[in-house]
Structure formats: structure tokens, C-alpha cells
Amino acid sequence: xxxxxxxxxxFTFCTKHGDELCNLCSVDHRLTNNVQIExxxxxxxxxxxxxxxxxxxxxxxxxxxVAAISTEESYECEDHREIDCSQCFNWVHIIQxxxxxxxxxxxxxERRERWSAVGQFELxx
Numbered sequence: 470x471x472x473x474x475x476x477x478x479x480f481t482f483c484t485k486h487g488d489e490l491c492n493l494c495s496v497d498h499r500l501t502n503n504v505q506i507e508x509x510x511x512x513x514x515x516x517x518x519x520x521x522x523x524x525x526x527x528x529x530x531x532x533x534x535v536a537a538i539s540t541e542e543s544y545e546c547e548d549h550r551e552i553d554c555s556q557c558f559n560w561v562h563i564i565q566x567x568x569x570x571x572x573x574x575x576x577x578x579e580r581r582e583r584w585s586a587v588g589q590f591e592l593x594x
Contacts, residue, residue, distance in 0.1 A: 472484055473485075473494065473496070474496070474498070475487075475529070475534075475542075475544055476542075476544075477529050477534050477544045477553060477558055478553040478554070478555065478558035478559075478560065479502075479505045479553075479560075480498070480502045480505060480527070480529070480558070480560050481498040481501055481502060482498060482527075482528075482529045483496050483498075486528070486530075487528050487529040487530030487531070487534065488526060488527075488528050488529075489502060489526040489527045489528070489529075490526035497526075499521075499522065499524070499526055500522065502527075502560070503521045503522065505560075506560055506561050506564070507521070509561045510561060510564060510565070521564075524564055524567060524568070525567055527560065527563065527564075529544070529558070532546075532557055532558060532563070533546045533547040533548055533557050534546065534547075534557075534558070535547055537552050539552075546558065
């Protein structure tokens with residue numbers, strides 16, 4: 470039996486493409502998934518400049534999800550062959566890592582713009 474969505478460690482994705490946000494399937498599971506972890510990520514919005522609804526969508530297949538041999542409805546990781554693997558499908562850690570990367574990139578871009586402005590100022594002096 471093929472369904473339009475799959476559940477991997479409490480997060481929902483489109484079955485065909487493995488996307489949380491899939492334009493081809495016209496689904497967006499981010500809000501539903503965010504509710505699953507909002508208590509754990511409650512302080513994230515205070516630390517970083519964007520809310521959970523603005524985060525990059527996750528692709529479960531990119532994180533190694535494959536259909537479990539034991540049951541059609543379950544998905545396991547390629548590395549450990551564990552259904553709903555808490556290491557490979559640790560969504561809180563994955564989202565925290567992404568927000569950290571975004572914050573670091575934003576900081577780097579700000580420094581680059583400041584140094585570019587200083588350099589341009591020196592040229593026109």
C-alpha cells in the first residue's frame with residue numbers, strides 16, 4: 470500500500486521525493502513537524518534571526534532513510550539499519566546545526582560588507 474506521506478522519527482515527508490516541503494506533491498509538512506519539536510527548539514528564535522517556519526526544509530532521503538525490510542510503513546537509516554534512528558534522524562540537532570550555519574554565514578557577510586565599505590572608502594580618499 471503506497472501512501473502520500475511517510476513518518477520518520479515523528480517527522481512527516483512526501484513519500485515520492487522525501488521532502489518536507491514538496492512543490493511537486495503540493496505538500497508542506499514543516500508546520501506539523503515543527504510542532505513535534507517546538508519545546509526543544511523554543512529558545513532558537515531568541516538566539517537566531519529567523520523563526521522555525523522560515524527554516525530550510527529537510528529531505529529525509531538525503532539523511533539516509535530507506536524503507537525498512539521488516540515492514541513497509543517504517544523507514545530505517547542506511548548506516549545503522551535502525552528504524553527511526555535517533556542518531557541519523559535527530560531533527561532537533563539537524564535544525565540547530567542549520568541555524569548555527571545561517572548565523573555564522575550572516576556574521577561573515579556582515580564583516581565582509583564592513584570591510585568592503587572600508588576598502589572603498591580608502592580608495593576614494
